[in-house]
Amino acid sequence: MYDLLIQRVDVLQIANGTPTILPQHDIAITGQRIVAIAPAISPGLAHETLDGAGQLAIPGxxxxxxxxxxxxxxxxxxxxxxxxxxxxxxxxxxxxxxxxxxxxxxxxxxxxxxxxxxxxxxxxxxxxxxxxxxxxxxxxxxxxxxxxxxxxxxxxxxxxxxxxxxxxxxxxxxxxxxxxxxxxxxxxxxxxxxxxxxxxxxxxxxxxxxxxxxxxxxxxxxxxxxxxxxxxxxxxxxxxxxxxxxxxxxxxxxxxxxxxxxxxxxxxxxxxxxxxxxxxxxxxxxxxxxxxxxxxxxxxxxxxxxxxxxxxxxxxxxxxxxxxxxxxxxxxxxxxxxxxxxxxxLRWDDIGGLQVGARADLALVQCATAHTQPLHDPAAALLYSSQPADVSTVIIDGRIVMRDRVLLTIDKPRVLREVAARIERLTQRQTTQRMAVYPELAAGE
Ligand SMILES: [Zn+2]
CATH class of the missing domain: 3.20.20.140 (Metal-dependent hydrolases)
Structure with missing residues:
Protein backbone atom coordinates (compact mmCIF):
# COMPACT_ATOMS: atom_id res chain seq x y z
CA MET A 1 0.00 0.00 0.00
CA TYR A 2 1.10 3.54 -0.76
CA ASP A 3 0.74 6.18 1.94
CA LEU A 4 -0.34 8.88 -0.49
CA LEU A 5 -1.40 8.99 -4.14
CA ILE A 6 -1.54 12.28 -6.04
CA GLN A 7 -3.86 11.71 -8.99
CA ARG A 8 -4.09 13.16 -12.50
CA VAL A 9 -1.40 15.77 -12.02
CA ASP A 10 0.92 17.15 -14.71
CA VAL A 11 4.42 16.27 -13.55
CA LEU A 12 7.35 18.58 -14.27
CA GLN A 13 10.67 16.83 -14.70
CA ILE A 14 13.84 18.62 -15.76
CA ALA A 15 16.90 16.85 -17.14
CA ASN A 16 20.01 18.61 -18.45
CA GLY A 17 18.19 21.91 -18.64
CA THR A 18 15.23 20.52 -20.57
CA PRO A 19 11.80 20.51 -18.94
CA THR A 20 9.39 17.69 -19.71
CA ILE A 21 5.76 17.40 -18.64
CA LEU A 22 4.23 14.00 -17.92
CA PRO A 23 0.52 14.78 -18.44
CA GLN A 24 -2.16 13.43 -16.12
CA HIS A 25 0.13 11.13 -14.14
CA ASP A 26 -0.19 9.79 -10.62
CA ILE A 27 2.57 10.11 -8.03
CA ALA A 28 2.71 7.44 -5.33
CA ILE A 29 4.49 8.16 -2.06
CA THR A 30 5.43 5.70 0.64
CA GLY A 31 7.17 6.91 3.77
CA GLN A 32 9.48 9.74 2.79
CA ARG A 33 9.95 8.79 -0.85
CA ILE A 34 8.34 8.83 -4.27
CA VAL A 35 7.87 5.18 -5.19
CA ALA A 36 5.95 5.37 -8.48
CA ILE A 37 5.06 7.89 -11.19
CA ALA A 38 2.69 6.48 -13.79
CA PRO A 39 -0.70 7.08 -15.38
CA ALA A 40 -3.78 5.62 -13.67
CA ILE A 41 -2.41 3.94 -10.56
CA SER A 42 -5.29 2.29 -8.72
CA PRO A 43 -6.48 4.50 -5.83
CA GLY A 44 -7.29 1.30 -3.98
CA LEU A 45 -3.56 0.89 -3.44
CA ALA A 46 -3.27 4.08 -1.36
CA HIS A 47 -4.28 5.04 2.17
CA GLU A 48 -4.89 8.63 1.09
CA THR A 49 -5.44 10.35 -2.25
CA LEU A 50 -5.05 13.94 -3.44
CA ASP A 51 -6.69 15.23 -6.60
CA GLY A 52 -4.03 16.93 -8.73
CA ALA A 53 -6.23 17.68 -11.76
CA GLY A 54 -5.46 21.05 -13.33
CA GLN A 55 -2.27 21.37 -11.31
CA LEU A 56 1.42 21.10 -12.03
CA ALA A 57 3.55 18.99 -9.68
CA ILE A 58 6.98 20.58 -9.37
CA PRO A 59 10.08 19.57 -7.40
CA GLY A 60 10.10 21.42 -4.09
CA LEU A 346 23.71 21.48 -0.55
CA ARG A 347 25.16 18.02 -1.38
CA TRP A 348 21.71 16.58 -0.74
CA ASP A 349 21.55 13.95 -3.42
CA ASP A 350 18.00 12.60 -3.11
CA ILE A 351 16.08 15.88 -3.44
CA GLY A 352 15.64 18.41 -6.24
CA GLY A 353 13.71 16.32 -8.76
CA LEU A 354 10.54 14.30 -9.20
CA GLN A 355 11.89 10.81 -9.80
CA VAL A 356 11.12 7.42 -8.33
CA GLY A 357 13.41 6.95 -5.34
CA ALA A 358 13.73 10.67 -4.55
CA ARG A 359 12.57 12.17 -1.27
CA ALA A 360 8.94 13.27 -1.66
CA ASP A 361 9.52 17.05 -1.59
CA LEU A 362 7.13 18.66 -4.01
CA ALA A 363 4.58 21.39 -4.60
CA LEU A 364 1.34 21.42 -6.55
CA VAL A 365 0.83 24.62 -8.50
CA GLN A 366 -2.61 25.74 -9.65
CA CYS A 367 -2.61 26.38 -13.40
CA ALA A 368 -6.20 27.53 -13.97
CA THR A 369 -5.41 31.17 -13.20
CA ALA A 370 -5.97 34.17 -15.44
CA HIS A 371 -2.26 35.02 -15.32
CA THR A 372 -1.12 31.54 -16.47
CA GLN A 373 -3.80 30.61 -19.03
CA PRO A 374 -3.75 29.47 -21.76
CA LEU A 375 -1.09 26.98 -20.78
CA HIS A 376 1.00 26.74 -23.93
CA ASP A 377 4.14 26.06 -21.93
CA PRO A 378 3.71 25.00 -18.28
CA ALA A 379 7.41 25.53 -17.48
CA ALA A 380 7.25 29.06 -18.87
CA ALA A 381 4.09 29.72 -16.88
CA LEU A 382 5.82 28.53 -13.74
CA LEU A 383 8.93 30.67 -14.18
CA TYR A 384 7.53 33.81 -15.79
CA SER A 385 3.83 34.01 -14.87
CA SER A 386 3.13 32.16 -11.65
CA GLN A 387 2.72 33.75 -8.23
CA PRO A 388 3.39 32.20 -4.82
CA ALA A 389 -0.36 32.10 -4.14
CA ASP A 390 -0.73 29.64 -7.04
CA VAL A 391 0.98 27.00 -4.89
CA SER A 392 -1.88 24.99 -3.41
CA THR A 393 -0.30 22.02 -1.68
CA VAL A 394 3.21 21.27 -0.43
CA ILE A 395 4.71 17.95 0.63
CA ILE A 396 8.05 17.64 2.41
CA ASP A 397 9.62 14.27 3.17
CA GLY A 398 6.32 12.58 2.32
CA ARG A 399 4.29 14.72 4.72
CA ILE A 400 1.64 17.21 3.59
CA VAL A 401 2.63 20.52 5.21
CA MET A 402 0.19 22.72 3.27
CA ARG A 403 -3.08 21.58 1.75
CA ASP A 404 -5.27 23.86 -0.37
CA ARG A 405 -3.33 26.91 0.95
CA VAL A 406 -3.80 25.90 4.60
CA LEU A 407 -0.59 25.37 6.56
CA LEU A 408 -0.91 22.17 8.56
CA THR A 409 2.26 22.31 10.68
CA ILE A 410 2.43 26.03 11.51
CA ASP A 411 -0.15 27.99 13.49
CA LYS A 412 0.09 31.06 11.25
CA PRO A 413 -2.28 33.34 13.21
CA ARG A 414 -0.19 32.69 16.33
CA VAL A 415 3.08 33.31 14.45
CA LEU A 416 1.74 36.64 13.15
CA ARG A 417 0.63 37.64 16.66
CA GLU A 418 3.98 36.69 18.22
CA VAL A 419 5.89 38.62 15.57
CA ALA A 420 3.65 41.69 15.90
CA ALA A 421 4.11 41.71 19.66
CA ARG A 422 7.90 41.83 19.25
CA ILE A 423 8.35 44.44 16.55
CA GLU A 424 8.46 47.59 18.66
CA ARG A 425 11.22 46.22 20.88
CA LEU A 426 13.13 44.69 17.97
CA THR A 427 13.27 47.91 15.97
CA GLN A 428 14.81 50.06 18.74
CA ARG A 429 18.14 51.13 17.29
CA GLN A 430 21.22 51.79 19.38
CA THR A 431 24.11 52.10 17.00
CA THR A 432 26.64 51.78 19.81
CA GLN A 433 25.91 48.07 19.97
CA ARG A 434 26.44 45.91 16.93
CA MET A 435 26.70 42.19 16.11
CA ALA A 436 29.83 43.03 14.09
CA VAL A 437 31.26 46.01 12.25
CA TYR A 438 31.23 46.31 8.48
CA PRO A 439 34.63 47.77 7.60
CA GLU A 440 34.77 51.17 5.92
CA LEU A 441 35.55 50.12 2.38
CA ALA A 442 35.99 52.75 -0.28
CA ALA A 443 35.33 51.36 -3.75
CA GLY A 444 38.46 51.19 -5.88
CA GLU A 445 40.70 51.62 -2.85
ZN1 LIG B 1 23.53 36.41 3.28
Whole structure:
Protein backbone atom coordinates (compact mmCIF):
# COMPACT_ATOMS: atom_id res chain seq x y z
CA MET A 1 0.00 0.00 0.00
CA TYR A 2 1.10 3.54 -0.76
CA ASP A 3 0.74 6.18 1.94
CA LEU A 4 -0.34 8.88 -0.49
CA LEU A 5 -1.40 8.99 -4.14
CA ILE A 6 -1.54 12.28 -6.04
CA GLN A 7 -3.86 11.71 -8.99
CA ARG A 8 -4.09 13.16 -12.50
CA VAL A 9 -1.40 15.77 -12.02
CA ASP A 10 0.92 17.15 -14.71
CA VAL A 11 4.42 16.27 -13.55
CA LEU A 12 7.35 18.58 -14.27
CA GLN A 13 10.67 16.83 -14.70
CA ILE A 14 13.84 18.62 -15.76
CA ALA A 15 16.90 16.85 -17.14
CA ASN A 16 20.01 18.61 -18.45
CA GLY A 17 18.19 21.91 -18.64
CA THR A 18 15.23 20.52 -20.57
CA PRO A 19 11.80 20.51 -18.94
CA THR A 20 9.39 17.69 -19.71
CA ILE A 21 5.76 17.40 -18.64
CA LEU A 22 4.23 14.00 -17.92
CA PRO A 23 0.52 14.78 -18.44
CA GLN A 24 -2.16 13.43 -16.12
CA HIS A 25 0.13 11.13 -14.14
CA ASP A 26 -0.19 9.79 -10.62
CA ILE A 27 2.57 10.11 -8.03
CA ALA A 28 2.71 7.44 -5.33
CA ILE A 29 4.49 8.16 -2.06
CA THR A 30 5.43 5.70 0.64
CA GLY A 31 7.17 6.91 3.77
CA GLN A 32 9.48 9.74 2.79
CA ARG A 33 9.95 8.79 -0.85
CA ILE A 34 8.34 8.83 -4.27
CA VAL A 35 7.87 5.18 -5.19
CA ALA A 36 5.95 5.37 -8.48
CA ILE A 37 5.06 7.89 -11.19
CA ALA A 38 2.69 6.48 -13.79
CA PRO A 39 -0.70 7.08 -15.38
CA ALA A 40 -3.78 5.62 -13.67
CA ILE A 41 -2.41 3.94 -10.56
CA SER A 42 -5.29 2.29 -8.72
CA PRO A 43 -6.48 4.50 -5.83
CA GLY A 44 -7.29 1.30 -3.98
CA LEU A 45 -3.56 0.89 -3.44
CA ALA A 46 -3.27 4.08 -1.36
CA HIS A 47 -4.28 5.04 2.17
CA GLU A 48 -4.89 8.63 1.09
CA THR A 49 -5.44 10.35 -2.25
CA LEU A 50 -5.05 13.94 -3.44
CA ASP A 51 -6.69 15.23 -6.60
CA GLY A 52 -4.03 16.93 -8.73
CA ALA A 53 -6.23 17.68 -11.76
CA GLY A 54 -5.46 21.05 -13.33
CA GLN A 55 -2.27 21.37 -11.31
CA LEU A 56 1.42 21.10 -12.03
CA ALA A 57 3.55 18.99 -9.68
CA ILE A 58 6.98 20.58 -9.37
CA PRO A 59 10.08 19.57 -7.40
CA GLY A 60 10.10 21.42 -4.09
CA UNK A 61 12.10 24.62 -4.57
CA UNK A 62 15.48 24.88 -2.85
CA UNK A 63 16.63 28.14 -1.32
CA UNK A 64 20.42 27.89 -1.27
CA UNK A 65 21.17 30.94 0.88
CA UNK A 66 18.90 32.55 3.44
CA UNK A 67 18.69 34.12 6.87
CA UNK A 68 15.13 32.97 7.58
CA UNK A 69 14.61 34.84 10.84
CA UNK A 70 15.43 38.15 9.15
CA UNK A 71 11.77 38.06 8.17
CA UNK A 72 11.52 40.15 11.37
CA UNK A 73 13.46 42.96 9.67
CA UNK A 74 11.59 43.00 6.38
CA UNK A 75 11.44 46.61 5.24
CA UNK A 76 13.50 48.23 8.02
CA UNK A 77 16.52 49.23 5.92
CA UNK A 78 15.41 50.38 2.50
CA UNK A 79 17.34 52.27 -0.17
CA UNK A 80 20.59 52.41 1.79
CA UNK A 81 24.07 51.27 0.69
CA UNK A 82 25.52 48.09 2.14
CA UNK A 83 27.72 49.83 4.77
CA UNK A 84 24.75 51.69 6.19
CA UNK A 85 22.54 48.61 5.81
CA UNK A 86 24.89 46.65 8.10
CA UNK A 87 26.29 49.28 10.47
CA UNK A 88 23.29 51.60 10.71
CA UNK A 89 20.46 49.06 10.74
CA UNK A 90 20.93 45.31 10.68
CA UNK A 91 23.82 44.72 13.07
CA UNK A 92 22.51 47.15 15.73
CA UNK A 93 18.97 45.71 15.41
CA UNK A 94 20.18 42.12 15.64
CA UNK A 95 21.59 42.78 19.12
CA UNK A 96 17.93 43.05 20.25
CA UNK A 97 17.16 39.47 19.23
CA UNK A 98 16.62 36.73 21.77
CA UNK A 99 16.55 33.05 20.76
CA UNK A 100 12.77 33.18 21.17
CA UNK A 101 12.55 36.08 18.69
CA UNK A 102 14.67 34.09 16.25
CA UNK A 103 12.34 31.10 16.69
CA UNK A 104 9.22 33.14 15.79
CA UNK A 105 11.03 34.94 12.98
CA UNK A 106 12.11 31.56 11.61
CA UNK A 107 8.56 30.23 11.71
CA UNK A 108 7.35 33.33 9.85
CA UNK A 109 10.01 32.82 7.18
CA UNK A 110 9.31 29.10 6.91
CA UNK A 111 5.57 29.75 6.59
CA UNK A 112 6.26 32.17 3.74
CA UNK A 113 8.59 29.67 2.05
CA UNK A 114 6.15 26.76 2.26
CA UNK A 115 3.42 29.01 0.88
CA UNK A 116 5.74 29.72 -2.07
CA UNK A 117 6.59 26.05 -2.74
CA UNK A 118 10.02 26.11 -1.08
CA UNK A 119 10.76 22.83 0.68
CA UNK A 120 14.44 23.15 1.60
CA UNK A 121 16.62 26.03 2.74
CA UNK A 122 20.31 26.57 3.49
CA UNK A 123 20.19 29.01 6.39
CA UNK A 124 22.96 31.07 7.98
CA UNK A 125 22.20 32.79 11.29
CA UNK A 126 22.86 32.93 14.99
CA UNK A 127 20.69 31.27 17.64
CA UNK A 128 20.55 28.49 15.08
CA UNK A 129 19.26 26.09 17.71
CA UNK A 130 16.03 28.13 17.80
CA UNK A 131 15.87 27.85 14.00
CA UNK A 132 16.46 24.10 14.19
CA UNK A 133 13.52 23.89 16.58
CA UNK A 134 11.30 25.78 14.11
CA UNK A 135 12.48 23.58 11.24
CA UNK A 136 11.85 20.42 13.21
CA UNK A 137 8.31 21.44 14.19
CA UNK A 138 7.29 22.83 10.79
CA UNK A 139 8.39 19.80 8.77
CA UNK A 140 10.74 21.97 6.67
CA UNK A 141 14.02 20.59 5.32
CA UNK A 142 17.08 22.66 6.13
CA UNK A 143 20.85 22.85 6.05
CA UNK A 144 21.68 25.10 9.00
CA UNK A 145 24.84 27.03 9.83
CA UNK A 146 25.46 29.03 13.00
CA UNK A 147 26.95 32.38 11.93
CA UNK A 148 30.49 32.91 13.29
CA UNK A 149 32.41 36.18 13.62
CA UNK A 150 35.97 36.80 14.74
CA UNK A 151 36.28 38.37 18.17
CA UNK A 152 37.27 37.82 21.76
CA UNK A 153 34.78 34.96 22.09
CA UNK A 154 35.91 33.02 18.99
CA UNK A 155 36.75 29.98 21.07
CA UNK A 156 33.29 29.88 22.67
CA UNK A 157 31.55 30.46 19.33
CA UNK A 158 33.41 27.55 17.78
CA UNK A 159 32.63 25.29 20.74
CA UNK A 160 28.94 26.22 20.50
CA UNK A 161 28.88 25.59 16.73
CA UNK A 162 30.51 22.21 17.33
CA UNK A 163 27.95 21.31 19.97
CA UNK A 164 25.11 22.52 17.72
CA UNK A 165 26.44 20.32 14.89
CA UNK A 166 26.69 17.27 17.12
CA UNK A 167 23.16 17.80 18.40
CA UNK A 168 21.34 18.59 15.14
CA UNK A 169 23.27 17.15 12.15
CA UNK A 170 21.02 14.39 10.80
CA UNK A 171 18.17 15.23 13.20
CA UNK A 172 14.44 14.95 12.42
CA UNK A 173 14.95 11.85 10.29
CA UNK A 174 17.78 13.62 8.42
CA UNK A 175 15.56 16.58 7.49
CA UNK A 176 18.05 18.79 9.33
CA UNK A 177 21.73 18.92 8.48
CA UNK A 178 24.38 21.27 9.80
CA UNK A 179 27.42 22.91 8.23
CA UNK A 180 29.81 25.49 9.68
CA UNK A 181 29.00 29.15 8.95
CA UNK A 182 31.92 31.59 9.11
CA UNK A 183 30.29 34.91 8.15
CA UNK A 184 32.80 36.31 5.63
CA UNK A 185 36.51 37.06 5.19
CA UNK A 186 35.85 40.69 6.17
CA UNK A 187 34.43 39.66 9.57
CA UNK A 188 36.63 36.61 10.23
CA UNK A 189 40.44 36.68 10.43
CA UNK A 190 42.42 34.18 8.32
CA UNK A 191 43.48 32.32 11.46
CA UNK A 192 39.86 32.01 12.59
CA UNK A 193 38.82 30.82 9.11
CA UNK A 194 41.57 28.18 9.36
CA UNK A 195 40.21 26.98 12.70
CA UNK A 196 36.66 26.87 11.35
CA UNK A 197 37.83 24.88 8.31
CA UNK A 198 39.69 22.48 10.59
CA UNK A 199 36.58 22.03 12.75
CA UNK A 200 34.44 21.31 9.65
CA UNK A 201 36.93 18.63 8.58
CA UNK A 202 36.89 17.06 12.03
CA UNK A 203 33.10 17.00 12.09
CA UNK A 204 32.79 15.83 8.49
CA UNK A 205 30.54 18.76 7.48
CA UNK A 206 30.70 21.54 4.90
CA UNK A 207 31.15 25.32 4.97
CA UNK A 208 28.60 28.03 4.13
CA UNK A 209 30.11 31.52 3.80
CA UNK A 210 29.59 34.93 2.15
CA UNK A 211 32.32 35.75 -0.40
CA UNK A 212 33.23 38.70 -2.64
CA UNK A 213 29.96 40.58 -2.33
CA UNK A 214 31.37 43.93 -3.44
CA UNK A 215 34.28 45.25 -5.49
CA UNK A 216 35.49 47.11 -2.39
CA UNK A 217 35.67 43.88 -0.39
CA UNK A 218 37.90 42.37 -3.07
CA UNK A 219 40.13 45.48 -3.12
CA UNK A 220 40.39 45.41 0.66
CA UNK A 221 41.26 41.70 0.64
CA UNK A 222 43.99 42.31 -1.96
CA UNK A 223 45.38 45.17 0.16
CA UNK A 224 45.27 43.28 3.47
CA UNK A 225 46.12 39.74 2.38
CA UNK A 226 47.51 40.02 -1.16
CA UNK A 227 44.76 37.75 -2.44
CA UNK A 228 41.09 37.77 -3.35
CA UNK A 229 38.42 36.50 -0.92
CA UNK A 230 38.07 33.33 -3.02
CA UNK A 231 41.82 32.59 -2.90
CA UNK A 232 41.89 33.39 0.82
CA UNK A 233 39.03 30.97 1.46
CA UNK A 234 40.89 28.28 -0.47
CA UNK A 235 44.18 28.90 1.35
CA UNK A 236 42.52 28.80 4.77
CA UNK A 237 41.20 25.32 3.98
CA UNK A 238 37.53 26.20 3.58
CA UNK A 239 37.32 24.47 0.19
CA UNK A 240 38.69 21.16 1.47
CA UNK A 241 35.12 20.32 2.49
CA UNK A 242 31.87 20.82 0.54
CA UNK A 243 31.19 24.56 0.38
CA UNK A 244 28.47 27.04 -0.52
CA UNK A 245 29.71 30.55 -1.23
CA UNK A 246 26.97 33.17 -1.28
CA UNK A 247 26.96 36.15 -3.67
CA UNK A 248 30.49 35.83 -5.20
CA UNK A 249 29.67 38.82 -7.36
CA UNK A 250 33.21 40.02 -8.01
CA UNK A 251 35.58 37.34 -9.26
CA UNK A 252 38.49 36.97 -11.66
CA UNK A 253 38.82 34.10 -14.11
CA UNK A 254 41.35 32.59 -11.67
CA UNK A 255 38.74 32.77 -8.91
CA UNK A 256 36.18 31.02 -11.13
CA UNK A 257 38.72 28.30 -11.94
CA UNK A 258 39.40 27.86 -8.20
CA UNK A 259 35.68 27.53 -7.43
CA UNK A 260 35.29 24.97 -10.21
CA UNK A 261 38.40 22.98 -9.22
CA UNK A 262 37.21 22.66 -5.62
CA UNK A 263 33.55 21.99 -6.43
CA UNK A 264 32.45 25.12 -4.54
CA UNK A 265 28.80 25.94 -5.23
CA UNK A 266 27.80 29.58 -5.67
CA UNK A 267 24.48 30.72 -4.21
CA UNK A 268 23.43 33.78 -6.18
CA UNK A 269 20.86 36.05 -4.52
CA UNK A 270 20.05 38.40 -7.39
CA UNK A 271 17.32 40.43 -5.71
CA UNK A 272 19.54 41.39 -2.77
CA UNK A 273 22.48 42.10 -5.02
CA UNK A 274 20.48 44.30 -7.36
CA UNK A 275 18.69 46.06 -4.52
CA UNK A 276 21.91 46.91 -2.68
CA UNK A 277 23.55 47.80 -5.98
CA UNK A 278 26.57 45.59 -5.30
CA UNK A 279 26.74 43.46 -8.44
CA UNK A 280 25.59 39.98 -9.41
CA UNK A 281 27.82 36.96 -10.01
CA UNK A 282 28.87 36.29 -13.63
CA UNK A 283 26.59 33.30 -13.72
CA UNK A 284 27.01 32.42 -17.38
CA UNK A 285 30.83 32.38 -17.13
CA UNK A 286 30.69 30.39 -13.90
CA UNK A 287 28.35 27.77 -15.36
CA UNK A 288 30.51 27.51 -18.49
CA UNK A 289 33.51 26.83 -16.22
CA UNK A 290 31.63 24.02 -14.47
CA UNK A 291 30.72 25.84 -11.24
CA UNK A 292 27.42 24.76 -9.66
CA UNK A 293 25.28 27.89 -9.49
CA UNK A 294 22.16 27.82 -7.33
CA UNK A 295 19.55 30.39 -6.25
CA UNK A 296 19.14 31.93 -2.84
CA UNK A 297 16.86 34.55 -1.40
CA UNK A 298 19.23 35.96 1.22
CA UNK A 299 17.39 37.53 4.19
CA UNK A 300 14.07 39.33 3.97
CA UNK A 301 15.79 42.52 5.20
CA UNK A 302 17.45 42.80 1.78
CA UNK A 303 15.24 40.67 -0.49
CA UNK A 304 11.89 41.37 1.18
CA UNK A 305 10.53 37.96 0.16
CA UNK A 306 11.50 34.30 0.35
CA UNK A 307 9.98 33.72 -3.10
CA UNK A 308 12.68 31.61 -4.78
CA UNK A 309 10.96 31.64 -8.18
CA UNK A 310 10.99 35.43 -8.13
CA UNK A 311 14.75 35.38 -7.54
CA UNK A 312 15.26 32.80 -10.31
CA UNK A 313 13.14 34.90 -12.68
CA UNK A 314 15.13 38.04 -11.88
CA UNK A 315 18.41 36.24 -12.51
CA UNK A 316 17.27 34.92 -15.90
CA UNK A 317 16.14 38.41 -16.92
CA UNK A 318 19.36 40.00 -15.70
CA UNK A 319 21.57 37.48 -17.49
CA UNK A 320 19.67 37.97 -20.75
CA UNK A 321 20.05 41.72 -20.41
CA UNK A 322 23.71 41.64 -19.33
CA UNK A 323 24.68 39.31 -22.18
CA UNK A 324 22.35 41.01 -24.71
CA UNK A 325 21.24 37.49 -25.56
CA UNK A 326 17.73 36.11 -25.03
CA UNK A 327 19.06 32.55 -25.27
CA UNK A 328 21.06 32.82 -22.05
CA UNK A 329 19.60 30.98 -19.02
CA UNK A 330 16.62 29.39 -20.75
CA UNK A 331 13.61 28.28 -18.72
CA UNK A 332 14.68 24.71 -17.92
CA UNK A 333 18.19 25.76 -16.89
CA UNK A 334 16.81 28.55 -14.70
CA UNK A 335 14.34 26.24 -13.00
CA UNK A 336 17.22 23.82 -12.37
CA UNK A 337 19.07 26.52 -10.40
CA UNK A 338 16.16 26.47 -7.95
CA UNK A 339 15.84 22.67 -7.83
CA UNK A 340 18.49 20.14 -8.94
CA UNK A 341 21.40 22.60 -8.77
CA UNK A 342 20.27 23.64 -5.29
CA UNK A 343 20.38 20.00 -4.24
CA UNK A 344 23.90 19.68 -5.68
CA UNK A 345 24.98 22.85 -3.86
CA LEU A 346 23.71 21.48 -0.55
CA ARG A 347 25.16 18.02 -1.38
CA TRP A 348 21.71 16.58 -0.74
CA ASP A 349 21.55 13.95 -3.42
CA ASP A 350 18.00 12.60 -3.11
CA ILE A 351 16.08 15.88 -3.44
CA GLY A 352 15.64 18.41 -6.24
CA GLY A 353 13.71 16.32 -8.76
CA LEU A 354 10.54 14.30 -9.20
CA GLN A 355 11.89 10.81 -9.80
CA VAL A 356 11.12 7.42 -8.33
CA GLY A 357 13.41 6.95 -5.34
CA ALA A 358 13.73 10.67 -4.55
CA ARG A 359 12.57 12.17 -1.27
CA ALA A 360 8.94 13.27 -1.66
CA ASP A 361 9.52 17.05 -1.59
CA LEU A 362 7.13 18.66 -4.01
CA ALA A 363 4.58 21.39 -4.60
CA LEU A 364 1.34 21.42 -6.55
CA VAL A 365 0.83 24.62 -8.50
CA GLN A 366 -2.61 25.74 -9.65
CA CYS A 367 -2.61 26.38 -13.40
CA ALA A 368 -6.20 27.53 -13.97
CA THR A 369 -5.41 31.17 -13.20
CA ALA A 370 -5.97 34.17 -15.44
CA HIS A 371 -2.26 35.02 -15.32
CA THR A 372 -1.12 31.54 -16.47
CA GLN A 373 -3.80 30.61 -19.03
CA PRO A 374 -3.75 29.47 -21.76
CA LEU A 375 -1.09 26.98 -20.78
CA HIS A 376 1.00 26.74 -23.93
CA ASP A 377 4.14 26.06 -21.93
CA PRO A 378 3.71 25.00 -18.28
CA ALA A 379 7.41 25.53 -17.48
CA ALA A 380 7.25 29.06 -18.87
CA ALA A 381 4.09 29.72 -16.88
CA LEU A 382 5.82 28.53 -13.74
CA LEU A 383 8.93 30.67 -14.18
CA TYR A 384 7.53 33.81 -15.79
CA SER A 385 3.83 34.01 -14.87
CA SER A 386 3.13 32.16 -11.65
CA GLN A 387 2.72 33.75 -8.23
CA PRO A 388 3.39 32.20 -4.82
CA ALA A 389 -0.36 32.10 -4.14
CA ASP A 390 -0.73 29.64 -7.04
CA VAL A 391 0.98 27.00 -4.89
CA SER A 392 -1.88 24.99 -3.41
CA THR A 393 -0.30 22.02 -1.68
CA VAL A 394 3.21 21.27 -0.43
CA ILE A 395 4.71 17.95 0.63
CA ILE A 396 8.05 17.64 2.41
CA ASP A 397 9.62 14.27 3.17
CA GLY A 398 6.32 12.58 2.32
CA ARG A 399 4.29 14.72 4.72
CA ILE A 400 1.64 17.21 3.59
CA VAL A 401 2.63 20.52 5.21
CA MET A 402 0.19 22.72 3.27
CA ARG A 403 -3.08 21.58 1.75
CA ASP A 404 -5.27 23.86 -0.37
CA ARG A 405 -3.33 26.91 0.95
CA VAL A 406 -3.80 25.90 4.60
CA LEU A 407 -0.59 25.37 6.56
CA LEU A 408 -0.91 22.17 8.56
CA THR A 409 2.26 22.31 10.68
CA ILE A 410 2.43 26.03 11.51
CA ASP A 411 -0.15 27.99 13.49
CA LYS A 412 0.09 31.06 11.25
CA PRO A 413 -2.28 33.34 13.21
CA ARG A 414 -0.19 32.69 16.33
CA VAL A 415 3.08 33.31 14.45
CA LEU A 416 1.74 36.64 13.15
CA ARG A 417 0.63 37.64 16.66
CA GLU A 418 3.98 36.69 18.22
CA VAL A 419 5.89 38.62 15.57
CA ALA A 420 3.65 41.69 15.90
CA ALA A 421 4.11 41.71 19.66
CA ARG A 422 7.90 41.83 19.25
CA ILE A 423 8.35 44.44 16.55
CA GLU A 424 8.46 47.59 18.66
CA ARG A 425 11.22 46.22 20.88
CA LEU A 426 13.13 44.69 17.97
CA THR A 427 13.27 47.91 15.97
CA GLN A 428 14.81 50.06 18.74
CA ARG A 429 18.14 51.13 17.29
CA GLN A 430 21.22 51.79 19.38
CA THR A 431 24.11 52.10 17.00
CA THR A 432 26.64 51.78 19.81
CA GLN A 433 25.91 48.07 19.97
CA ARG A 434 26.44 45.91 16.93
CA MET A 435 26.70 42.19 16.11
CA ALA A 436 29.83 43.03 14.09
CA VAL A 437 31.26 46.01 12.25
CA TYR A 438 31.23 46.31 8.48
CA PRO A 439 34.63 47.77 7.60
CA GLU A 440 34.77 51.17 5.92
CA LEU A 441 35.55 50.12 2.38
CA ALA A 442 35.99 52.75 -0.28
CA ALA A 443 35.33 51.36 -3.75
CA GLY A 444 38.46 51.19 -5.88
CA GLU A 445 40.70 51.62 -2.85
ZN1 LIG B 1 23.53 36.41 3.28
Missing amino acids: LINSHAHIAMSLFRGVAEDVPIEEWFNGFIWPLETNLTPEDVYWGALLGIAEMIEAGVTCVADHYFAADAIAQAVQESGMRALLAWTLFSGADEHDQLARARQFTEQWHGAAGDRIRVWMGPHAPYTCTPSFLRRVGQTARELGVGIHIHLAETAAQVAQSMAAHGQSPVQLARDTGLFEVPAIAAHVAHVSSDDIATLAAHGVAVAVTPKTEMKLGIGVAPVTAMRAAGVTVAIGSDGAASNNTYDVLESARLLALLEKLRNSDARVLPIGATLELATAAGARA
